[in-house]
Every structure is written in structure tokens, then in C-alpha cells.
Amino acid sequence: MGRRFDARLGANENVFGPSPKAIAAMQSAASGAWMYGDPEAHELRGAIAALHGVDPAHVMVGEGIDGLLGLLVRMLVAPGDAVVTSEGAYPTFNFHVAGFGGVLHKVPYLGDYEDPDALIAKAAEVRAKLIYIANPDNPMGTYHKAEVITRMIEAVPAGALLILDEAYIDLAPQDAVPQIDPREARVIRMRTFSKAHGLAGARVGYALGPVSVISAFDRVRNHFGMSRASHIGALAALQDSAWLAHVRAEVATARAEIARIAVGNGLSVVPSATNFVCIDCGRDGDFARRVLASLVAQGVFVRMPFVAPQDRCIRVSCGRPEDLAVLAAALPKALKAVDTGV
Amino acid sequence: MGRRFDARLGANENVFGPSPKAIAAMQSAASGAWMYGDPEAHELRGAIAALHGVDPAHVMVGEGIDGLLGLLVRMLVAPGDAVVTSEGAYPTFNFHVAGFGGVLHKVPYLGDYEDPDALIAKAAEVRAKLIYIANPDNPMGTYHKAEVITRMIEAVPAGALLILDEAYIDLAPQDAVPQIDPREARVIRMRTFSKAHGLAGARVGYALGPVSVISAFDRVRNHFGMSRASHIGALAALQDSAWLAHVRAEVATARAEIARIAVGNGLSVVPSATNFVCIDCGRDGDFARRVLASLVAQGVFVRMPFVAPQDRCIRVSCGRPEDLAVLAAALPKALKAVDTGV
Numbered sequence: 001m002g003r004r005f006d007a008r009l010g011a012n013e014n015v016f017g018p019s020p021k022a023i024a025a026m027q028s029a030a031s032g033a034w035m036y037g038d039p040e041a042h043e044l045r046g047a048i049a050a051l052h053g054v055d056p057a058h059v060m061v062g063e064g065i066d067g068l069l070g071l072l073v074r075m076l077v078a079p080g081d082a083v084v085t086s087e088g089a090y091p092t093f094n095f096h097v098a099g100f101g102g103v104l105h106k107v108p109y110l111g112d113y114e115d116p117d118a119l120i121a122k123a124a125e126v127r128a129k130l131i132y133i134a135n136p137d138n139p140m141g142t143y144h145k146a147e148v149i150t151r152m153i154e155a156v157p158a159g160a161l162l163i164l165d166e167a168y169i170d171l172a173p174q175d176a177v178p179q180i181d182p183r184e185a186r187v188i189r190m191r192t193f194s195k196a197h198g199l200a201g202a203r204v205g206y207a208l209g210p211v212s213v214i215s216a217f218d219r220v221r222n223h224f225g226m227s228r229a230s231h232i233g234a235l236a237a238l239q240d241s242a243w244l245a246h247v248r249a250e251v252a253t254a255r256a257e258i259a260r261i262a263v264g265n266g267l268s269v270v271p272s273a274t275n276f277v278c279i280d281c282g283r284d285g286d287f288a289r290r291v292l293a294s295l296v297a298q299g300v301f302v303r304m305p306f307v308a309p310q311d312r313c314i315r316v317s318c319g320r321p322e323d324l325a326v327l328a329a330a331l332p333k334a335l336k337a338v339d340t341g342v
Numbered sequence: 343m344g345r346r347f348d349a350r351l352g353a354n355e356n357v358f359g360p361s362p363k364a365i366a367a368m369q370s371a372a373s374g375a376w377m378y379g380d381p382e383a384h385e386l387r388g389a390i391a392a393l394h395g396v397d398p399a400h401v402m403v404g405e406g407i408d409g410l411l412g413l414l415v416r417m418l419v420a421p422g423d424a425v426v427t428s429e430g431a432y433p434t435f436n437f438h439v440a441g442f443g444g445v446l447h448k449v450p451y452l453g454d455y456e457d458p459d460a461l462i463a464k465a466a467e468v469r470a471k472l473i474y475i476a477n478p479d480n481p482m483g484t485y486h487k488a489e490v491i492t493r494m495i496e497a498v499p500a501g502a503l504l505i506l507d508e509a510y511i512d513l514a515p516q517d518a519v520p521q522i523d524p525r526e527a528r529v530i531r532m533r534t535f536s537k538a539h540g541l542a543g544a545r546v547g548y549a550l551g552p553v554s555v556i557s558a559f560d561r562v563r564n565h566f567g568m569s570r571a572s573h574i575g576a577l578a579a580l581q582d583s584a585w586l587a588h589v590r591a592e593v594a595t596a597r598a599e600i601a602r603i604a605v606g607n608g609l610s611v612v613p614s615a616t617n618f619v620c621i622d623c624g625r626d627g628d629f630a631r632r633v634l635a636s637l638v639a640q641g642v643f644v645r646m647p648f649v650a651p652q653d654r655c656i657r658v659s660c661g662r663p664e665d666l667a668v669l670a671a672a673l674p675k676a677l678k679a680v681d682t683g684v
Contacts, residue, residue, distance in 0.1 A: 008377075017376045026372040026571065030365045033575065034356045034540040063405060063567045070564055092565075099562055198376040201570030220441055222412055223434075225405045227569040228543030229368065233375065 006299035007326035009317040011200075012138070012276045016250045016320070018198035018233065019243035025236035026202075029229040037228030044235050048191075048206055051238065054182040058208055060217045061234075063225050065167055065190045065205040068217075070096045072188065072207070073130065075216050076161060077102040082126035086114045088139070088307035090165065093132050102129070109310060112140045112270050112278070116152040124157040131156065134165040136172050139305040139315050141272035146178035153178075156186040161213070164189045170196030170244060171251055172273035185210045195275060196247055197237040202230035251275045254318035261328045265335055270313060278305070278313035285311035287338065294334035300327055348641035349668035351659040353542075354480070354618045358592045358662070360540035360575065361585035367578035368544075371571040379570030386577050390548055393580065396524040400550055402559045403576075405567050407509055407532045407547040410559075412438045414530065414549070415472065417558050418503060419444040424468035428456045430481070430649035432507065435474050444471070451652060454482045454612050454620070458494040466499040473498065476507040478514050481647040481657050483614035488520035495520075498528040503555070506531045509547075512538030512586060513593055514615035527552045537617060538589055539579040544572035593617045596660035603670045607677055612655060620647070620655035627653035629680065636676035642669055 008015065017023075041061045049056040062068040069092065077083060079101030085093060087106040097104050105126050107118040114137050123131045133152070136143035149164065156162045164187050169177060180187060188209035194200035204226065207214065237243070258277040259269045270278040281288040285308050292304050292314050305311045316327065350357065359365075383403045391398040404410040411434065419425060421443030427435060429448040439446050447468050449460040456479050465473045475494070478485035491506065498504050506529050511519060522529060530551035536542035546568065549556065579585070600619040601611045612620040623630040627650050634646050634656050647653045658669065 011378055013378060014376045017373065023372045023375070026375065027369040029543075030368040030372075030571075030575070031359065033365070033368065033543040034359045035350075036353055036355060036536075036542045037545075063564060067564045067567055194378075200378045201371075201375040203379075203567060203569050222405055222409045225409055225545060225567075227545050227572055229372075229571060230569050233372070 005301040007319060007323040008301050009319050009323060009327065010301035010303045010315075012195065012274070012317045013200050014195055014198035014247060014275060015318070015323060016198060016247050019237045019240035021240045021243070022197070022199065022233045022237040026229045026233040029232040033229065035228060036224055037226055037231050039223040041226065041231055044231050047235055047238050052182075052208060054208065057211045058182045058214055059206055060214045061204060061206045061226065062217070062221060063203045063205070064194060065165060065192050066092050067203070067225070068190060068205050068207050069093050069163070070099075071217055071220050072163065073097055073100050073102065074220055076129050082128040083130045083132070084119055084123045084126065084128045085132040086119065088305055088310055089114065089132065090134060090138060091306070093163075097130075109140070112310065113137065113142045113144065116144065116148055120152060120155045120157070123160050128157070128160050130163060131160055132163045132165065134167065135176060136168045136273040138168065138274065138276075139303075140270055140278055140310060140313070141274045141276055142270060143172050143176045143273035145175050149178045150180075153180070153184065153187045160186070162187040166190060167192045168195055168274040171248060171275050176273060182208070183210060185212070188213055193234045193237055196244055197234070198247065199230070199233055199237060202227065202233050204230050204234040251318045254320075254324060257321070257324050258316050258318070258327070261324065261331060265331050275318040276315050277318070278310075278315050280313050283312060284308070288312050288314055290338040291334045294337045295327075295330050298330040298333065300330045347643040349661060349665040350643050351661050351665060351669065352643035352645045352657075354537065354616070354659045355542050356537055356540035356589060356617060357660070357665060358540060358589050361579045361582035363582045363585070364539070364541065364575045364579040368571045368575040371574040375571065377570060378566055379568055379573050381565040383568065383573055386573050386580075389577055389580050394524075394550060396550065399553045400524045400556055401548055402556045403546060403548045403568065404559070404563060405545045405547070406536060407507060407534045408434050409545070409567070410532060410547050410549050411435050411505070412441075413559055413562050414505065415439055415442050415444065416562055418471050424470040425472045425474070426461055426465045426468065426470045427474040428461065430647055430652055431456065431474065432476060432480060433648070435505075439472075451482070454652065455479065455484045455486065458486065458490055462494060462497045462499070465502050470499070470502045472505060473502055474505045474507065476509065477518060478510040478615040480510065480616065480618075481645075482612055482620055482652060482655075483616040483618055483657075484612060485514050485518045485615035487517050491520045492522075495522070495526065495529045502528075504529040508532060509534045510537055510616040513590060513617050518615060524550070525552060527554070530555055535576045535579055538586055539576070540589065541572070541575055541579060544569065544575050546572050546576040593660045596662075596666060599663070599666050600658050600660070600669070603666065603673060607673050617660040618657050619660070620652075620657050622655050625654060626650070630654050630656055632680040633676045636679045637669075637672050640672040640675065642672045
């Protein structure tokens with residue numbers, strides 16, 4: 001964008017960083033960059049499978065959830081096929097659906113939550129091939145409890161597959177995590193090392209799902225698409241559960257601080273199960289957009305939901321104390337500037 | 343594969359490694375892995391563009407040439423469309439064409455060379471959308487001089503695009519490198535950091551082509567698909583031309599040593615413009631396959647061309663002296679074992 005931000009709080013990156021063991025592993029791997037990575041990601045898939053108590057045949061790794069979503073859409077959506085998602089949900093998924101000629105059907109949020117019942121009803125109505133839900137949700141940060149997701153899976157109409165995007169699940173309360181039989185054919189879960197594990201730049205995501213779907217990735221994926229050092233870094237990150245606990249604590253502290261800043265400015269926040277918090281600016285989208293513009297002009301990179309009424313909010317990624325101090329200084333100025341039209 | 347090889351000479355990796363500056367850059371980048379890479383690869387594309395004396399609008403980077411080939415096929419090949427390549431040429435390209443429903447037409451090699459005239463004639467005959475040629479060629483290692491490629495480009499039939507895969511061009515004689523006007527609409531060149539730059543594990547390739555084709559990648563690519571550290575490593579590698587010269591010298595030495603080993607065993611080699619050499623085993627494919635099996639059984643990882651008569655050869659990647667010493671010890675045993683049926 002031609003300038004540096006004083007606080008990088010817009011992309012839901014994990015500023016607390018990856019495990020020091022992952023950093024060390026990637027540093028050690030640098031001199032071996034002349035070797036291709038294992039196209040089967042044997043070690044990493046094995047470790048992921050062990051973590052989830054499933055056979056590696058239920059695990060596919062890829063270039064982030066984005067890459068896996070693109071492949072999944074390619075595999076399952078022919079031109080004209082119906083796909084269901086929420087209005088204002090993850091735009092990259094929509095990009096893939098449009099790119100392969102699918103027809104998107106969107107249902108509104110219910111309050112600040114994705115609406116499982118509405119998604120299922122719409123999927124039945126339009127005979128959808130894919131249904132997308134994120135739990136926890138981006139951009140709002142809210143979550144549904146495991147039993148809600150479990151009921152949703154049981155209600156998936158015949159011929160449809162539910163994509164359960166759990167990018168932020170490692171930062172959510174334990175009651176957000178459903179137990180899903182790996183043979184369950186109605187759902188594919190997406191996980192990533194980009195968020196809680198702090199490896200956004202390494203591009204490692206994975207899918208957990210039925211063997212029939214997981215094995216189909218092999219017919220379309222770029223078998224040598226992933227960085228060898230990323231495999232190695234992700235494996236080390238996965239094995240460092242103490243660092244994950246540290247990140248969860250830092251994120252919880254930052255969420256509380258963002259809430260404190262919001263309340264101190266007469267605003268409120270949407271409860272978050274992620275590493276970002278939506279500050280409810282209390283008026284309409286136009287107002288929030290002007291607050292956001294002022295924050296950005298002051299060097300605070302933040303973003304916001306795309307659609308009403310969620311666009312009354314500004315989405316702030318969890319930062320370090322020094323990042324949030326920049327926000328704390330900028331927010332009152334932004335609110336004052338917007339109120340006075342300056 | 344469940345075992346380690348004593349000499350890793352099968353994947354055309356660059357065992358001489360990446361530039362120490364690229365290693366250092368990737369090591370420094372490891373702690374910043376929490377940040378997404380630049381989806382526009384602004385710095386890297388700028389450096390590549392400067393190297394080639396073109397505007398960055400003529401440059402697209404992606405997850406290796408493999409990834410870019412997949413996107414290009416998706417963009418330009420509809421189900422049933424004709425695509426032309428050589429019998430025995432790069433199988434990953436064929437995988438992509440089949441994956442998007444294209445119809446492959448293959449022409450034979452002429453001797454140990456891809457046959458530009460036959461490729462062009464076939465493309466005109468079948469009204470091909472894409473024509474694939476690698477220069478230098480894999481798996482044979484031979485090359486055509488620049489003027490042959492230039493004439494080929496001029497002969498591309500209307501409605502077709504030539505893919506000029508130059509993965510190995512940095513290891514070829516200078517007279518292999520055509521000067522191509524960046525506005526030339528009939529050709530897209532593919533380059534990689536995987537070979538001469540020793541960054542196979544980093545997954546960085548790039549395409550040079552007309553703006554209309556390059557800009558179309560943005561409609562289909564995984565915008566955040568590339569590792570941030572890979573961007574940084576590739577940029578450092580690009581800037582270290584002294585290391586590239588060192589690698590070229592090491593590769594030339596290894597090519598000569600492989601030839602010496604072959605001749606010492608009563609065999610010959612195909613002249614190579616790459617970092618691998620085809621040893622001509624002097625008989626048929628069945629004989630060469632048995633020699634290869636014996637080498638592999640002795641811990642020497644090598645591969646071979648898929649189709650006759652090129653499958654009379656074994657393809658050996660350029661190794662360090664210690665790697666080639668393993669080959670030198672194993673080859674006479676392999677030849678003896680095959681001759682005596684042991």
C-alpha cells in the first residue's frame with residue numbers, strides 16, 4: 001500500500017508469533033531448500049492424524065484453507081451447481097465458487113451469528129452441493145457450541161457436503177469443538193496453521209474428512225505445491241502445545257484490552273472466540289466506515305464486515321500491548337473526527 | 343519410500359544448494375512467518391521484471407511452474423479443447439490438461455530433441471489452444487538454439503498459445519535464450535527458482551508473457567498461496583548472480599564427470615544443457631529399466647524417460663563428487679548384474 005502501519009491489526013494475523021521451536025525448525029530447514037518437499041506430506045499428515053485420533057487417509061494438507069477450498073469447489077461444483085453460504089461470510093470461498101461457475105445462495109446472519117438452520121433450509125431448497133459455515137465465524141468472531149454444529153451436520157440434505165471452516169477453533173472455548181466421527185460423510189473440516197499457530201506466511205492448512213473426499217484431492221492438487229520449510233515448521237508448531245497455550249492466553253488478554261478500549265470510548269464489543277474483536281460502533285455502516293477511515297489514516301490497519309447490519313462494527317485483530325496502545329490513542333480521535341466532520 | 347538413498351540423483355534437484363544469501367534471508371524471515379506474504383509479490387515481481395527488462399505487468403509468480411501450468415490450463419482449456427505436447431515430455435502438464443478435460447495430442451521426439459516443426463504442424467491440424475515445449479528439454483537434457491524457438495513462436499497458429507518451459511534455461515548455453523518482445527502474444531515463458539537457484543523446496547516459479555494472459559491469472563489464482571519466506575528467499579537468490587555462476591560451474595563439472603563414468607563403462611551420454619545427464623545404456627528400454635532397478639537397489643536414486651526410444655537412457659541429476667562416486671561404484675555392478683541376470 002506504499003506505507004507502513006503503526007499497528008497491523010487488520011488481517012487477523014497472530015502477532016504473538018509462531019512457536020520458537022517452529023522458528024528454529026524453519027531456520028534449520030533453510031539450507032535444505034534445494035530439496036523438494038514430500039508431496040505426500042507424510043510426517044505432517046501423520047502428526048495431524050495422531051492429534052485428531054484418525055487415520056492419515058482422513059487428512060489432506062494444502063496451501064492454506066484458501067487453497068483447499070479452491071480444490072474442493074473444483075472437485076464438487078460444476079457450472080450451475082448451487083452453493084450456500086452466509087451473506088457477509090468469507091469472500092475467498094465465494095471467489096472460488098464463482099470461478100468454477102457455481103451459483104451462490106446467501107442467507108443472512110441471525111444477529112451476529114451465522115444461522116445453521118437457515119443455511120440448511122436454503123441448501124435443501126436449492127439442492128446445494130456445498131454448504132459453508134465458519135465456526136468460530138469471521139468477520140464477527142462469534143461461535144456456536146458443538147451441539148449446534150453436530151445437529152447441523154445431521155441435517156445436511158442428501159447430495160450436499162458441509163464445509164466446516166475451523167480456522168479459529170484453536171482460539172475458541174473447548175465447547176466449540178464438536179466430536180465428529182471421521183467416517184461422517186456429510187462434513188469436511190478445515191483447519192489452518194495461519195492463526196493460533198502463527199504461521200500465516202507459511203501457507204499450511206488441512207482438511208479432515210471422509211476418505212472418499214480426501215482421496216479425491218489427489219486427482220486435482222498441485223502435488224509439489226507446498227514449501228518444504230513450511231511442512232517442517234508446521235510439524236514443529238503442532239508439537240509445541242505449551243506455545244499454543246501461551247498464544248491463547250495472550251489472545252485472551254488482548255481481547256479484554258480491546259473491549260476495555262471500546263467501553264472506554266462509549267462503545268461495546270461483540271463477544272469473540274477468535275483472535276479478533278468486532279467493536280460495535282453503535283450506529284450504521286456509514287458511520288463505522290468513517291471511523292475506520294480515520295483509524296487507517298492514523299496508521300492503524302483494521303478492517304470491517306462487508307454487509308449491514310454487521311458493518312456497524314470495526315474488526316480489530318488481537319495485538320500486543322504496544323499495538324493496542326496505538327489503537328487506544330487513535331480511537332477517540334477517530335470518533336471525534338467523525339462526529340465533528342473533521 | 344521408507345529408506346534413505348546414498349545418492350539423491352533422481353529429481354533434478356540442485357544439490358549445490360541455494361545462495362548462502364538466500365539461506366540467510368529465509369532464516370531471518372522465519373520469525374516473521376506470522377505475517378501473510380504479499381499477495382501481489384510486489385518486490386519479487388519487480389526484481390524479476392527488472393532482470394528481464396520488462397514491466398511487472400508481464401510477470402506472474404506462483405507455486406512453482408507446476409502451479410502456474412495448472413492455472414494456465416484452467417484459464418485456456420475448456421473440456422474437449424486440443425492441446426499439443428511431445429510424447430514423453432513433462433507429465434505434470436499432461437495431468438493438468440486431463441484434469442480440466444482437455445484432449446492431448448502428442449508428437450514424437452526427433453532423435454533426442456523435442457520437434458518444434460511437428461508440434462506446430464500438429465497444433466495447426468487439431469486447432470490447439472496450447473502447445474507445450476521445454477527448452478532445454480526434460481527428460482533428455484537437449485536444447486534448441488534461440489533462433490529455432492523464435493521461428494517456432496512465429497509459426498504458432500492463430501488461436502494457440504505456446505508454453506515455453508524454461509525451467510533449466512539458467513543452466514544452458516547462452517545461445518539457448520531467445521530475445522522475446524514482452525508484448526509477443528503467442529508465447530508465455532515459464533521460469534523457476536527450483537533448479538539453478540536451488541530453491542525447489544520453496545516453490546517459486548514465474549511466468550513471463552503478454553499482459554492479457556498475465557492479468558488473467560488474478561481471476562483464478564490462490565492470492566495468498568505462496569510462502570512469505572519463499573518470496574524473500576527467491577528475491578535474495580535472484581540478486582546473487584555470483585552464486586548462480588558458481589552453480590553453473592559445479593553443474594558443468596558434474597556433467598563431465600557423469601560422462602566420464604558412462605564412457606568408462608562402455609556407455610555414452612546425451613549432450614546436456616541442464617543439471618542432469620541421460621546415460622545412453624545402448625540397448626532397449628527393458629535393459630535400461632533393469633540397470634535402473636539395480637542402481638536403485640544399490641541406493642542410487644535415478645529415474646529414466648518413459649517412452650521408447652528415449653527409455654534406452656537413465657537420467658542422472660548432477661551431484662557432488664561424493665554422490666557421483668556412489669554412482670561410479672554402483673554402475674559397473676548394475677551393468678554386470680543385468681548382463682548375468684543376477
